[in-house]
Amino acid sequence: MSDLIIYNENKNNLNNIDFVKDSKNQIQIKSIENKIYLGEQLSVLITQIYNLSGIKGELNQIQAQDVLKMILMQFKELSLNEIYKAFELERYGSYAKETDHFQLFNAQYVSSILKKYKNWKREIKKTHNIETIKPVEIPTVTKEEQKKILDSGVIRLYNEFCINKIVPFGNTHIYDYLLEIGNIEKPTGEYRNEIIKRAKKNINKYNSESLKAFKNAIENNNTKLINECKRIALQDYLNKQIEK
DSSP states (O other), X not given: OOOBOSOOGGGGGSOHHHHHHHGGGSOBGGGOOOHHHHHHHHHHHHHHHHHTTTOOSOOOHHHHHHHHHHHHHHOTTSBHHHHHHHHHHHHTTOSSSOOOOTTOOSHHHHHHHHHHHHHHHHHHHHHHTOOOOOOSOOOBOXXXXXXXXXXXXXXXXXXXXXXXXXXXXXXXXXXXXXXXXXXSOOOOHHXXXXXXXXXXXXXXXXXXXXXXXXXXXXXOHHHHHHHHHHHHHHHHHHHHHHHO
């Protein structure tokens, strides 16, 4: 887990002008050195954005990974809060023209929204004469704030799992947190062997070029297996909570 604040849901409650003013205090994607943690947080964020988009059906994981790769390559000067804000503005009809997603959540659709956000932000800065200098200090989160953020993440994941019955990529920090506070036990014995077997089988499925390229950029082979084992164990844990 990282103490660096790379996404703070409270900032989403700021009005548009205050949000643009605050954007200089937000950590840009290109400044985040922990690429695995970044990948996890982006994955969670993309899933949240998709669930609010009105697109029917489950999020296609291959397209989701292609979206993540595109963001890392073309929009790394934005913060994670700005990624969320871009789609909130689209949902609320704040842009001059709405972009039709045609029931597809792909790199083309996402890039069009992020480009509109950059133009929108530029106009807000110009109209309200907002300073663009970024402060030198990088903010960190306290242990108490970190617990609130993680507790909120657990609730969000549980509610999403009740609907979709799947744990998306990028939630290993939730597994680590539940393990740390004793809510989940580390797999042992036959169950551990079963999870490893299931994880290896799943990894073989994730062999598309776009997904492979993204995951190779942030994970080595051992990390892939560990993260997939955590994802499966977390999924099993949530299934048991629902059955109680």
